[in-house]
Amino acid sequence: MDKLRNLTPLQLQTSVKKCIEAYKLAVDFLVSELPFASNAYLPYNLQLTLLVEFFMICPHPSIHQRDTLKKWFWHTSFSAFFRASNYTLLRGALVQVREFANNKVNVLEIDKNINYQNFVNDTFSLNKASSKSFILLLAKHCPKSILDGSSIDIYKALSIKNQYEFHHIFPKNFLKQLGTYKTQPKQYSC
Known part of the structure; x- marks a missing residue:
């Protein structure tokens, strides 16, 4: 300063x-x-x-x-x-x-490993970095509509963060049938 x-x-x-x-x-x-x-x-x-x-x-x-x-x-x-x-x-x-x-080093070292177990078991919430990373990872793989197989326009789908649309990723009734729906539904942001 x-x-x-x-x-x-x-x-x-x-x-x-x-x-x-x-x-x-x-x-x-x-x-x-x-x-x-x-x-x-x-x-x-x-x-x-x-x-x-x-x-x-x-x-x-x-x-x-x-x-x-x-x-x-x-x-x-x-x-x-x-x-x-x-x-x-x-x-x-x-x-x-x-x-x-400045080309003084050839790589960007990151001295923290990815803990896949923590990532997979983390709860989904739109205000969490892990959930945002997961959404971006899904979007990177050119998702298709389950209705007709057409490509999903990720820029349109992700242009405005809409917490009500993420129930498609974690549908409550399906999770309840599997017995994985937690007692705190806000953990799934659905």
């Missing part, structure tokens, strides 16, 4: 424009490379922050960098990497993203 105070108005204006362009590139990356239709499905806000930082440094990434960013996004989403973020974790992630953007 102190560095900003020493900038001239022209320097500040230039920095703001560069940040806006980086933000647009980050959003474009999410929409074109991942099944994003709404920021409501972003598992962690820090993912967008770090993508903006990357695109501020590297507005024209290589194919390798784009592929690495996609892997990084999915790994940080499913491992809950940013769930309990602290200064040390954030600082390390920022340094790593900057080094990656």
Whole structure:
């Protein structure tokens, strides 16, 4: 923050424009490379922050960098990497993203494994990062309508977060028949 105070108005204006362009590139990356239709499905806000930082440094990434960013996004989403973020974790992630953007490192290391058992057994709720990750994973695989087999327009289906539509993923009556419907229906957000 102190560095900003020493900038001239022209320097500040230039920095703001560069940040806006980086933000647009980050959003474009999410929409074109991942099944994003709404920021409501972003598992962690820090993912967008770090993508903006990357695109501020590297507005024209290589194919390798784009592929690495996609892997990084999915790994940080499913491992809950940013769930309990602290200064040390954030600082390390920022340094790593900057080094990656400047081609000083070839990979983005994530020192947290994906715990598949926790993910599978987690309760579904639209305000949870794990549920948002699950929705994006389903959307990535080009879902089809069970009625007629036609492709589902994920951008239309996910453009507005609608908690009432997710009963199709976890239908209450079906879950009750299986004996898996919990006594707290809000855990399924249906």
